[in-house]
Amino acid sequence: MKKLLSVLLALSMLLCLLAGCGGNQSNSGNSPNAGGQSDGGGQNDQGGGPSQSDKTYRLGVLSLGSLTTAFQAATLSLQDMCDTAGVELVQVELAGYDDQGFLTTYENMINMGVDGVIAYTFSEGTIRLLADLFEENDVDWFLANRQISDPDLKEYVFSKSNFVGNCYCTEEQMAYNIVQQLNADYGVKNLAVIGLTQGDLNGDLRDQGIASACSDLGVTLLTETRGISTVGDVSNAVEGIISSYPEVDGIFIVGGSITTGALAGANQSLTNHNLSDKVAIGMIDIAAGMSEFMGEGKPLKIVAGGNLVMDYIFAGASMINHFSGVNTDKTPYVVNTNMLYIYTPEDAADYDAYCENTEKPLMSGDKWYDTLLGKDLADIQAFSDEFSIAQAKSLNQ
Amino acid sequence: MNKVTSKLLNLLKACLIPTALYLVLLILIPDRVGNLDSILSMLSLAVVPTIVAYGVHFGFVSGIMDFSVGSRMVLSGMCACLGGYYGGVVGMIAAALVSSLLLSAIVGGLFAGLKIPSIVISFGSLMVFEIGAVYLVRWCGQALPDISTGQYIKAPENLLFLGARPWNFIILALIAVLFDVANRKTKIATQARVVGSDELIARNIGIKPMRVKFSTYVLGSVFLALASIQSACYSSAVGYSQLMTSASMVFRPMMAVIIGISMAGLVRHSVGIFLGSLCLSVMFTGIIALGWPDSLQNIFLGVFLTAVLALPTVQRFLADAKRRRAAKKHFAGLAAGTK
Numbered sequence: 001m002k003k004l005l006s007v008l009l010a011l012s013m014l015l016c017l018l019a020g021c022g023g024n025q026s027n028s029g030n031s032p033n034a035g036g037q038s039d040g041g042g043q044n045d046q047g048g049g050p051s052q053s054d055k056t057y058r059l060g061v062l063s064l065g066s067l068t069t070a071f072q073a074a075t076l077s078l079q080d081m082c083d084t085a086g087v088e089l090v091q092v093e094l095a096g097y098d099d100q101g102f103l104t105t106y107e108n109m110i111n112m113g114v115d116g117v118i119a120y121t122f123s124e125g126t127i128r129l130l131a132d133l134f135e136e137n138d139v140d141w142f143l144a145n146r147q148i149s150d151p152d153l154k155e156y157v158f159s160k161s162n163f164v165g166n167c168y169c170t171e172e173q174m175a176y177n178i179v180q181q182l183n184a185d186y187g188v189k190n191l192a193v194i195g196l197t198q199g200d201l202n203g204d205l206r207d208q209g210i211a212s213a214c215s216d217l218g219v220t221l222l223t224e225t226r227g228i229s230t231v232g233d234v235s236n237a238v239e240g241i242i243s244s245y246p247e248v249d250g251i252f253i254v255g256g257s258i259t260t261g262a263l264a265g266a267n268q269s270l271t272n273h274n275l276s277d278k279v280a281i282g283m284i285d286i287a288a289g290m291s292e293f294m295g296e297g298k299p300l301k302i303v304a305g306g307n308l309v310m311d312y313i314f315a316g317a318s319m320i321n322h323f324s325g326v327n328t329d330k331t332p333y334v335v336n337t338n339m340l341y342i343y344t345p346e347d348a349a350d351y352d353a354y355c356e357n358t359e360k361p362l363m364s365g366d367k368w369y370d371t372l373l374g375k376d377l378a379d380i381q382a383f384s385d386e387f388s389i390a391q392a393k394s395l396n397q
Numbered sequence: 398m399n400k401v402t403s404k405l406l407n408l409l410k411a412c413l414i415p416t417a418l419y420l421v422l423l424i425l426i427p428d429r430v431g432n433l434d435s436i437l438s439m440l441s442l443a444v445v446p447t448i449v450a451y452g453v454h455f456g457f458v459s460g461i462m463d464f465s466v467g468s469r470m471v472l473s474g475m476c477a478c479l480g481g482y483y484g485g486v487v488g489m490i491a492a493a494l495v496s497s498l499l500l501s502a503i504v505g506g507l508f509a510g511l512k513i514p515s516i517v518i519s520f521g522s523l524m525v526f527e528i529g530a531v532y533l534v535r536w537c538g539q540a541l542p543d544i545s546t547g548q549y550i551k552a553p554e555n556l557l558f559l560g561a562r563p564w565n566f567i568i569l570a571l572i573a574v575l576f577d578v579a580n581r582k583t584k585i586a587t588q589a590r591v592v593g594s595d596e597l598i599a600r601n602i603g604i605k606p607m608r609v610k611f612s613t614y615v616l617g618s619v620f621l622a623l624a625s626i627q628s629a630c631y632s633s634a635v636g637y638s639q640l641m642t643s644a645s646m647v648f649r650p651m652m653a654v655i656i657g658i659s660m661a662g663l664v665r666h667s668v669g670i671f672l673g674s675l676c677l678s679v680m681f682t683g684i685i686a687l688g689w690p691d692s693l694q695n696i697f698l699g700v701f702l703t704a705v706l707a708l709p710t711v712q713r714f715l716a717d718a719k720r721r722r723a724a725k726k727h728f729a730g731l732a733a734g735t736k
Contacts, residue, residue, distance in 0.1 A: 069547065097640050198691060223688040227695075229642035230471070231549060235632040236442050236681070243438035244429045244686030261549035261636025268633035272561055288538070289546035 056088050057323050059316065060114035062105060063091040070286065070305075072358040074312035078118075080361035081313065084368045085320045090114050099126045106133060116140035116164070116323065118315045124150060124201050131157045140164050140322065142333070144315035145308055146201055147171065158332050164322045165333025167314045169307040171202045171284075174339045175209030178252065178282040181302055183217045186280040188250030192241045193224040194234065194262070195254040206254050206284060222248055234265035242273050249278065255285030255305070263293050263300060270299050284339070286356060291345035303348070304339035306355050310387060311337050313362065314380060317372035326374060333377050337384050347389060354392040363395040371395070407663040414656075415675045422683040429686040437562060443671065443678040444565045445628045450650035450657065450670045451576040452620030455613035456515075457654050459589035459606075460596070463614075465504055465519040466621060467638065467646025468526035473497040474625035474635035475533055481553040482544055489556060489626055497622035498615060500526065505614030509607040523644060530637040549636035552629040560630030569671075572623055577667040585612040649677050652705050659708045 059082060064071040075091065082089040090112055095104040102121045109117055110133070119130055119141050127148060134141040140162045147168035148154040157163055182188040193210060196203030214221045222245045225237045234253075241248055253262055263283070270276045277297045286305035293300040318333040327333065340355065342348050355362070363371065371383055419439075422430045429435070449466065456463050473496040480492025500522075508518045538547025545551065558564055580586045588609045592599045596606050629635045638646075656673025657666050664672070684697065 195691065223685050224691055225685055226691040227645075229645050230467070230638055231632040231634050231636045232445060232628045232646075237685070239438050239442060240682045240685040243435045244426075244682060246434075261632075261634050264549060264551065264634035264636070265632040268557070268631070271633075288548035 056086065057116065057320075058088045058090050058112075058114045059319055060090045060092060060106075060109035060112070060117040061312075061316075062102075062118075062120055063093045064120075069288070069358050070308045070356055073356040073362075074309040076358060077309065077313050077361040077363075078316045080364050081316050081320070081368050081373070084365060085324075085373055087320055087323075097122070099123060099129075102126050103129060103133070106130060110134075110137045110139055114139060116142070116319045118142050118144050118312065118319060120144050121146060122200060124148065124153065127157060128153055131160050131163065134162055135160050138162060140319065142166070142315045142319050143168075145169075145311040147205065149201070149205065161330070163332050164327075165315075165318050165335065167311050167318070167333070167335035167337055169311070169337045169339055171205035172209035172212070174284060174304050175206040175252075175254070176213040178284065178302055178304055179210055179213035179219060180217060182250050182252070182280055182282045183213075183219055186250070186301055188219060188280055190220045190222050190245065190247045191250040191252055192222045192245065192248050193252045193254060194228060194237055194266075195224050195226045197226055203254060210252060210254075219250075228262070231261035231265040234262045235269045238266045238269035239272075242269065242275060242279070249280065251279055251281045251299075253281060253283040255283060261287075263287050263290065267293050267299055275299075286342075286351065288352075290342065291348035294343075294345045294348060301343070303342040305342075306340040306351065307337045309356055309362070310384065313372070314384065317368075317375070317380060318377075320373060321375065324374065326376060331377075333380070335377070335380055335384055338387065340387075340389055342389075350389050350393055354396040355389060357396075360396065362392060367395055408668070411660045411663040411669065411672055415672055415679055418676055418679045418683070422679065422686065426683075426686050430683065435682065435686075439675065439678045439682050441562060441565060441631075442681060443674040444569050445624055445631060446649045446653055446677065447569060447671045447674040448572055448620055448624035448627055449647070450653040450674060451572065451667070452617040452624060453647060453650050454576075454580070454654050454657070454666065454670065455586060455589050455617045456610070457593075457651065458658070459593045459610050459613050461508075461515040461610055461613065463504070463515060463519045464644040464647055465522040465526060466650075467643030468523045468530065469497060469500045469504070469618070470621055470625040470628065470646060471530045471635060471638055471643055472500060472526055472533070473622050474629040475530060475537075475550045477622070477626045478544070478550045478552045478629050478635055479537070479541075481556050486556060486559075489553070490622075493622040493626050494619065497618040497625065501614040501618030501621070505611040508614070509611040512607070515610075520641070520644075523641060527638055527641070527643055531639065534637050549634045551634050552632075554633075557630050557633055560627055560632070565627060565631065568623075568627065572620065573667045573671065576620065577665055579616060580666055583616070585609065585616050589613050648702075649674070652677060652702060655705050655708065659712060 061075065061078060063075065079089050090109065092105055092109050092112065095101045095108065099121070103126060106117060106119065117134065117139055120143075121127065121130065124146075127143065127146075130141070142164045143157070143166040145168060146166075147170070148157060148166065179191065182191070191210075191214060195207060198204065211221065213219065223241060225240070228234055228237060238251065241251065251266065253266065263281070266281060267276065270279055276299050279299055280301045281293075281299045282302045283300065284304050286303060290300060290303055314335045314337060318335065321327060322333070340351065342351055372380055375383075419430070449470065453463065453466060473493045476496035477489045477493035481489035484491065504518060504522045507513070507522070508515050511518070534545055534550060535547055537545035537550055559568065588599070588604050591602070591604060592606045592609050599606055599609075625635075653670050653673035656676060657670030660669035660672060663669070680698075680701065689697070
């Protein structure tokens with residue numbers, strides 16, 4: 001009996017082994033590469049489509065659509081680009097908004113068999129771990145929308161063979177520019193800051209830019225308040241600022257998730273004190289309904305943002321180009337993106353319609369090949385430098 | 398000393414904490430806070446947290462830790478705004494009340510039915526309600542673009558006066574009276590206190606703790622509905638919160654409740670809670686006026702929160718010490734008499 005059982009067990013193990021091997025072979029053989037190719041409209045002819053193997057390239061990306069519309073718009077454009085290039089975009093829900101949550105999500109992506117990942121993280125603390133994780137699993141990756149401020153870490157990450165590149169906006173400079181414009185165009189001399197929670201990589205860089213601009217331009221940084229989570233918090237903060245500092249003539253809303261309704265709250269407090277036309281607001285990160293608070297007699301003067309969408313698009317294009325063998329010397333891509341500046345209600349409406357539209361991608365079809373796919377770093381950078389709301393409008397037609 | 402004089406004296410004593418805090422600020426930054434506008438701002442900033450604290454109070458005294466309050470307020474605030482567009486003030490109040498009662502009944506029902514700790518239920522509900530708010534706003538953004546941007550719902554402009562001075566103070570006074578009546582005259586409030594002090598005794602005298610706790614959710618929801626209206630009209634919009642950030646909306650009201658309960662010997666809970674909220678408002682404005690960096694603000698608020706939470710323990714310790722001293726004195730007197 002024991003012998004019979006052991007023989008049956010050995011046979012079943014052998015069957016499992018064979019089934020496992022057989023499954024793998026058949027999967028790669030039946031890989032639906034053709035589906036992507038036929039949709040792509042002959043992209044291989046144009047030199048941009050994935051051509052290294054028959055297997056469909058699987059690109060992993062975080063699904064953060066529930067966080068802001070910018071992520072929705074970014075993923076929509078990315079999906080269109082991938083469809084065009086015959087790449088499968090694998091969207092994975094974020095497991096948690098802390099460092100561990102990000103790591104778990106990327107581990108999930110690897111388990112799902114992705115070939116490359118567009119990585120995004122809130123803090124710099126996880127980047128080294130990510131570099132090791134992707135190296136161990138031989139997965140290509142691209143760091144989007146985050147600038148590595150620690151030079152040692154940067155060197156470490158850039159030394160990794162499977163690190164494809166990094167695109168980021170010079171957050172510090174953007175914050176500096178906004179203070180400069182508030183000062184030069186609207187005479188802001190006394191500024192209050194409604195900031196992001198400390199520890200947010202981009203938020204910290206923006207803070208540095210604000211401090212540096214205030215110091216260079218002689219603008220007094222009156223006070224700062226953080227930890228804002230609701231519209232009411234913003235109203236309270238502005239109420240506190242204007243009652244304590246009658247001299248305040250500018251408010252900088254540093255952005256991020258606090259911008260959901262932040263403008264409405266800030267505007268209402270200013271309206272209650274008849275200060276709508278006396279205090280100028282500058283803001284980083286796009287918020288819905290901006291146009292309502294812009295224009296003559298309204299407080300919102302400058303908004304900068306939109307780089308998140310472009311960062312994702314550049315990251316996707318770089319990954320596809322890398323896979324397609326465009327970047328032959330394998331030097332990591334470094335793409336500098338710019339924020340788009342919005343000054344008028346018309347700019348705001350155009351931005352919403354063409355740059356951050358959650359229903360329609362930035363561009364589609366062959367336009368991806370005309371602009372980004374199959375292009376080298378210099379071309380991508382040139383596209384980034386010239387990108388504007390007007391250009392988005394023309395691409396979107 | 399007659400009863401009225403004694404009550405006035407107690408009220409003055411209770412007012413000492415916010416007054417002392419304000420005086421400290423006045424000494425440090427007289428030009429920033431030494432004006433009527435600043436004082437009115439501090440009072441205004443205390444309005445919404447006070448009403449929320451009234452809503453939290455009943456559950457808190459019965460031993461419930463509820464962090465879903467913020468998410469419920471966000472959802473009922475959104476419903477209030479929508480109701481306001483279609484039915485004016487009445488529509489706004491009705492929509493806020495119905496939605497708040499419904500949401501509170503869901504949380505309370507889950508708590509009482511499943512017998513899961515209130516803190517766990519509150520976080521579970523919070524996550525669901527936060528996502529519910531996101532979907533509601535996005536749906537409104539598409540279906541009703543005039544009143545919603547897809548990120549927040551605007552409060553009706555003709556009703557914004559409810560959140561502005563002096564209406565907010567008048568409404569707060571009316572709600573305080575309502576709370577006072579509910580807290581002193583209703584069976585639920587009394588039973589909630591009994592359940593909170595000792596559930597076993599409560600059970601022995603025929604009170605059903607779970608039923609009482611469920612009722613505190615429902616009773617509190619009336620005040621939360623009114624707070625959500627105030628908040629919406631004050632900020633002119635209600636935006637969704639994500640990543641459990643709405644949990645933070647209950648921190649200040651909870652601190653106000655603790656301060657209010659500590660002052661129970663001096664003033665009624667309604668007044669004590671308002672004074673507690675005012676203390677926090679003075680501190681919040683003061684910290685901004687002092688221009689402290691965020692890290693220092695957090696340290697100060699953390700220390701203050703710990704101090705507030707330690708207040709009941711310190712009070713108990715002082716009362717015990719006083720009792721021990723009195724007993725010692727009494728026995729010493731007895732011993733001397735015997736000799």
